[in-house]
Amino acid sequence: MISGFANPQRFLGLSNWLLPITSVLAVIVSAFGVVWSLLYAPADYQQGETARIMYIHVPSAWIAVGAYSGMAIGSISYLVWGHALGDIAAKVMAPIGAAFTALCLATGSIWGRPTWGTWWEWDGRLTSVLVLFFLYLGYMALRSALDETSKASKAAAILCLVGTINIPIIRFSVEWWNTLHQKASIIREGGPSLDPSLLHPLLVMGVAYLLIFAALTLAAMRAEIWKRSADALQARLQS
Amino acid sequence: MIPQFASFAEFLAMGGYAGFVWGAWGLSAAVIAGLILRARVTGRNQKARLEALRQEKDAGTTS
Numbered sequence: 001m002i003s004g005f006a007n008p009q010r011f012l013g014l015s016n017w018l019l020p021i022t023s024v025l026a027v028i029v030s031a032f033g034v035v036w037s038l039l040y041a042p043a044d045y046q047q048g049e050t051a052r053i054m055y056i057h058v059p060s061a062w063i064a065v066g067a068y069s070g071m072a073i074g075s076i077s078y079l080v081w082g083h084a085l086g087d088i089a090a091k092v093m094a095p096i097g098a099a100f101t102a103l104c105l106a107t108g109s110i111w112g113r114p115t116w117g118t119w120w121e122w123d124g125r126l127t128s129v130l131v132l133f134f135l136y137l138g139y140m141a142l143r144s145a146l147d148e149t150s151k152a153s154k155a156a157a158i159l160c161l162v163g164t165i166n167i168p169i170i171r172f173s174v175e176w177w178n179t180l181h182q183k184a185s186i187i188r189e190g191g192p193s194l195d196p197s198l199l200h201p202l203l204v205m206g207v208a209y210l211l212i213f214a215a216l217t218l219a220a221m222r223a224e225i226w227k228r229s230a231d232a233l234q235a236r237l238q239s
Numbered sequence: 240m241i242p243q244f245a246s247f248a249e250f251l252a253m254g255g256y257a258g259f260v261w262g263a264w265g266l267s268a269a270v271i272a273g274l275i276l277r278a279r280v281t282g283r284n285q286k287a288r289l290e291a292l293r294q295e296k297d298a299g300t301t302s
Contacts, residue, residue: 052253053263110259233292
């Protein structure tokens with residue numbers, strides 16, 4: 001399984017059945033999660049119905065950070081072992097991660113307006129997630145500015161790894177600069193502080209977002225493998 | 240589990256925060272739909288391009 005992810009041709013075979021399975025699961029879990037969080041989950045006793053934004057805001061934040069971590073793993077496997085698939089994974093995860101980071105910022109802003117009374121504040125968590133968004137944009141700009149060579153892939157991988165310093169900063173920002181964003185309420189000492197009636201639909205939405213992200217990544221990796229094969233073939237035919 | 244809203248109108252109103260709740264959910268649905276569409280189009284295009292080039296190569300070697 002792991003070696004299948006290191007060889008592009010074997011990856012195409014593996015993802016040929018992994019992608020439809022992931023997609024079908026994503027649809028089923030999403031449908032379940034959407035109905036649960038919009039219709040059956042109780043309104044928050046303080047925030048009322050606006051707390052229903054949580055079910056899309058928090059999963060998008062998980063994917064925003066998770067996609068970047070995935071890019072970092074891909075970049076390391078490319079730099080250390082020269083795995084082309086690591087480079088491909090990192091490359092295709094960037095725009096997907098950027099989109100989920102934008103969603104995290106936008107839904108957070110929409111939630112903040114009725115809850116905090118402001119669309120935006122230069123709070124530690126908000127600012128570090130905005131930095132994450134710019135890291136994604138910088139990574140994509142670097143890749144598109146350079147021709148597709150191993151040098152470009154290496155430069156992009158190094159930029160990605162330098163940016164991982166921001167990941168623990170995002171995690172601990174709510175401890176270090178305790179200004180507006182609430183502290184961790186799920187992965188914390190003593191277990192989640194969120195009531196199970198809200199936590200369970202949130203976790204279902206988290207799994208749904210993870211499956212959507214996995215399906216998008218698999219599909220984009222397949223497209224990138226075809227693109228690279230086509231580029232190589234085209235260069236050969238023209239010479 | 241029981242639905243939290245007495246009527247469909249109440250569901251749409253979201254306790255007076257319809258614009259915020261539906262705005263955030265609608266935006267998320269639109270962006271994710273866009274990502275899925277983009278993935279499908281790019282995949283189809285690159286696969287077709289590769290197959291066309293392979294045919295071109297085979298035609299070149301046989302002639």
